[in-house]
Amino acid sequence: MRVLSFNVLCYGSPSHFWLKRVKGVVKVIKDASPDSFGVQEAHKHWMKELTENLPEYGYVGVGRDDGKTEGEYAAVFYKKDLYDVAESGNFWISETPGVPSKGWDSACVRICTYAKLVNKQTGKAYVHINTHLDHVGTVARVEGVKMIKEKAASFGGLPVVCTGDFNVEQDTDCYVEMVSGNMADARKVSPDTDDSFTFHGFRPGKTHSIIDFVFIDKNTVKPVKFKVINKKEYGRYYSDHYAVYADVEI
Numbered sequence: 371m372r373v374l375s376f377n378v379l380c381y382g383s384p385s386h387f388w389l390k391r392v393k394g395v396v397k398v399i400k401d402a403s404p405d406s407f408g409v410q411e412a413h414k415h416w417m418k419e420l421t422e423n424l425p426e427y428g429y430v431g432v433g434r435d436d437g438k439t440e441g442e443y444a445a446v447f448y449k450k451d452l453y454d455v456a457e458s459g460n461f462w463i464s465e466t467p468g469v470p471s472k473g474w475d476s477a478c479v480r481i482c483t484y485a486k487l488v489n490k491q492t493g494k495a496y497v498h499i500n501t502h503l504d505h506v507g508t509v510a511r512v513e514g515v516k517m518i519k520e521k522a523a524s525f526g527g528l529p530v531v532c533t534g535d536f537n538v539e540q541d542t543d544c545y546v547e548m549v550s551g552n553m554a555d556a557r558k559v560s561p562d563t564d565d566s567f568t569f570h571g572f573r574p575g576k577t578h579s580i581i582d583f584v585f586i587d588k589n590t591v592k593p594v595k596f597k598v599i600n601k602k603e604y605g606r607y608y609s610d611h612y613a614v615y616a617d618v619e620i
Contacts, residue, residue, distance in 0.1 A: 371405040371496075371617070371618060371619070371620070372402065372403065372404040372405055372615055372616070372617050372618075373404055373405060373406055373407065373408075373498060373531045373533060373584060373615060373616055373618065374399070374402055374404035374406075374407035374408070374533070374584075374613055374614065374615035374616075375407065375408050375410075375500070375533035375534060375535070375582055375583070375584055375613065375614050375615070376395070376398070376399065376407060376408070376409050376410070376609070376611070376613040376614075377409070377410040377411050377502070377535040377582060377609060377610075377611035378391075378395050378409055378410070378411055378412055378416055378608075378609050378611075379391070379411055379609040379610050379611065380411040380412070380413050380416070380442055381413075382610075386572055386607070386610070388415070388416065391607075391608050391609065392416075392419045392423070394607075394608035395420075395608045395609065396419075396420070396423040396424060397608075398599055398608055398613050399420075399424060399613070400424070402599065402613065402615055404615055405448065405449055405452060405453070405487075406446060406447060406448040406449070406453070406485070406487060406498045406531075407427075407446075407447050407533070407615075408444065408445070408446050408447075408483075408498065408499075408500025408501075408533035408534060409443065409444070409445055409447070409500070410442070410444055410500075410501075410502035410534060410535045411442050411502065411535075412442060412443045412444075412445060413433070413441070413442055413443070414433060414439045414440070414443075416443075417429075417431075417443055417445065420447070424447070426449060426450060426451065427447040427448060427449060427450060428447070428448055428450045428455070429445045429446060429447040429448070430445065430446050430448075430455060430458040430459075430483060430484075430485045431443045431444060431445030431446060431460065431483040431500075432460055432481070432483070434462070434470060434479045434480065434481035435470055435479055436470055437460070437469070437470050441470075441479065442481075442502065443481075443483070444481050444482060444483045444500050444501050444502050444534070445483055445500070446458075446483050446484065446485045446498045446499075446500045448485060448487050448498070451490075452489060452490060452491070453487040453488060453489060453490065454487070454488045454490060455485050455486065455487060455488075456486045456487070456488045456495060457485070457486040458483070458484060458485040458486065459483070459484055460481055460482065460483045460484075461481070461482050461517065461521070462479065462480065462481050462482075463476065463480040463481070463482060463501070463503065463504070463510060463513070463514040463517060464476070464479075464480075464510075467517065472510075473507075473510050473513065473514075474507055474509040474510040474513055475504075475506065475507035475508065475509045475510055476504040476506065476507035476510035477504055477505065477506035477507060478504055478505075478506075480501070480502065480503060480504050480510065480514065481501070481502075482499060482500070482501040482514070482517070482518060482521070483499075483500050483501070484497060484498065484499040484500070484521060485497070485498050486525065486528070494620060495528055495529075496528060496529040496530065496531065496591075496620050497522065497525050497528050497529070497530045497531070498530075498531050498532075498533070499518055499521060499522060499530065499531070499532040499533070500532070500533045500534055501514065501518060501532075501533075501534040501536075502534055502535045502537075503515075503534065503535070503536045503537050503538070503544070504537060505537045508543070508544070511536065511537065511538060511542075511544040512543055512544050512547050514544075515536075515544055515547045515548040516547065518532060518548075519547075519548070519551060519552075519553060522552070522553070522587065523552075527589075527590065528590065529586075529587055529590040529591045529620040530553075530586070530587040530590070530591070531584060531585070531586050531587075531591060531616070531618065532553065532583075532584070532585040532586075533583070533584050533585075534582070534583065535581055535582050535611065536548070536581055536582070536583055537581055538581060539579055539580055539581060540555075540580060548583075548585060549585070552587050552588060552589055553585045553586070553587060553588070554585065554586055554587075554588040554593075555583060555584075555585055556583075556584040556585065556586050556593050556596045556616035556618070557580075557583070557584070557596045557614075559586075559588065559593045560593040560594060560595055560596040560616065560617075561593070561594070561595075562594065562595040562596070563595070563596045564596055564597050564598045566598040566600050566612070567579055567580050567598070567612075568580050568581060568582035568598055568611055568612050568614055569581050569582065569610065569611050569612075570607070570610060570611070570612065571610045572607055572610055574600075574607075581611075582611055582612070582613075582614050583614070584596065584614060584615065584616040586616065586618060590620065591618050591619070591620055592618060592619040592620070593616060593617075593618055594616075594617040594618055594619060595616065595617040596614070596615075596616050596617075597614065597615050597616075597617075598612050598613075598614050599612055599613045599614070599615070600612045
């Protein structure tokens with residue numbers, strides 16, 4: 371199966387305004403055809419476009435600012451014909467995870483969304499967790515991945531995948547914390563992998579970093595392939611990030 375992560379960039383400058391990029395974003399997702407995917411920076415207008423243009427997908431998630439529709443979503447989308455949602459929820463990356471809130475040294479309210487998906491044909495289940503960690507708060511990022519790993523462990527040994535924009539590269543405390551224990555970076559452990567950067571800021575010749583990831587539970591998820599979708603669509607970049615995906619077996 372395939373899981374994908376995509377920071378779609380909430381608004382963008384006039385030359386990269388979000389409405390100009392919708393068709394490209396939709397095409398990338400349709401072409402990749404993931405079983406499930408996580409988005410970051412998807413405000414309610416993005417969510418409307420994604421649900422209307424990708425009718426084959428359902429989603430779980432809420433706006434981070436009010437727990438309803440305001441602010442960015444870190445939604446998990448899934449193929450409705452293949453999967454039922456057995457369980458889903460959201461928590462905030464803060465000391466008060468049950469309510470919209472900032473935590474520790476975070477500059478923004480940050481949320482994590484998860485879904486337990488059950489294959490309608492085989493009965494096999496997996497958990498997809500998705501988030502967008504803070505761009506400023508170093509403590510908040512580390513505490514956030516601890517919360518994510520705790521949530522992953524709560525599913526009693528079910529296969530878990532975690533997607534997101536973690537706003538850190540691989541030489542940071544946050545990344546090291548994430549890959550300690552049961553979680554592994556699909557980029558690192560897949561036999562067929564891709565070393566391309568994921569963030570380009572619309573200046574791929576000058577700005578580049580690896581901050582978008584697919585993490586997997588190495589005990590229950592077998593990595594097959596990792597790919598960065600680094601191409602331009604419709605004459606423009608579809609976001610300041612490239613989408614990434616992992617093919618895995620459970």
